[in-house]
Amino acid sequence: MRLILVGPPGAGKGTQAARLVAKHNIPQLSTGDMLRAAVAAETPIGLQAKAVMDAGGLVSDEIVVGIIRDRIKEADAQNGFILDGFPRTIAQADALAEMLKDNGLDLDAVIELRVDQSKLVNRIINRAEEAKAAGLPVRKDDDPEVFKDRLSAYNRDTAVVIPYYEKAGLLTIVDGMQSIDEVSAAISDVLSKLDEKV
Template sequence: MRLILVGPPGAGKGTQAGRLVADYNIPQLSTGDMLRAAVAAQSPVGLQAKAVMDAGGLVSDDIVVGIIRDRIAEPDAKNGFILDGFPRTIAQADALAQMLSENDLGLDAVIELRVDQSKLVDRIINRAAEAKEKGEPVRKDDDPEVFKDRLEAYNRDTAVVIPYYEKAGLLTVVDGMQSIDDVSRDIESVLSKLDEKV
């Protein structure tokens, strides 16, 4: 099961990915985490990434795809994976498709958690308040101003991959404004239909 979850910040991708990891025993691959791990492991691609970051540059799509290529070759990803935070651009989506094709792999589904963006800020404010009540640390990206900037960046840069995957026939939209359990149920319904096709 090779999946991509897309949707704006605050749509619930992390929550749903966590449930899918548990249900399907496949890893959630966050490009940020993979980048840090590759640098720490001093793999060839990790050393490349470190050189770029040390020089203050942005890690290229080629390097990120190289890190994903290395990561999906690990034993825990042999049954699939969930990509989180990638691809963010059409160029990255193309590079990912080419890399998967070279490894005789493909994506099973791209699930968009579609949400009412005007209500997302309220959701984030509530999430921060709930964390404070529980005595938990508030995520720094749950600051409403920081969140609005992230939402703008998503709409400007990342939302373009949605029509890309729709055109490829891989996109399924799930209503992300439902309860967490209802969103999980709808995702499960999408994935069970994929199992039937196999």
């Protein structure tokens, strides 16, 4: 099962991905984590990425796709994976399609966690308050101003992949404003319908 989770920051992708990982025993491939791992392992592509990051640049699509190409060949990804934070652009979506095709693979589904963005800011403020109350550090991303910047970047850059996958017939929309358990149940429902098609 090869999935992409899309949705704005704070929509609950990380929470749902963690549940899918536990339930289906497939890895969540977060581009940020993979980049850091490739740099730490000093793989050829990791060294390229490090050089770009050290120079203060943005890692190119080519490097990101290369890191994903290497990662999906690892043993734990043979039964599938969940992509989180990728693709962020149409160019990346095209490159992903090409890479999967080259490996004889297909995407099974793209699940968009659709949320009311005006309520997301409140959700993030609550998440920060809960972390403080529990004596946990507040994620830097949960600062309301930082969050608003991330949200506008998502709307400007990443949201364009949603119509791309809708046109390809791969997109399913799940109401991300439901409770965590209800969102999980809706995702399970989408995935069980996929199993029926196979």
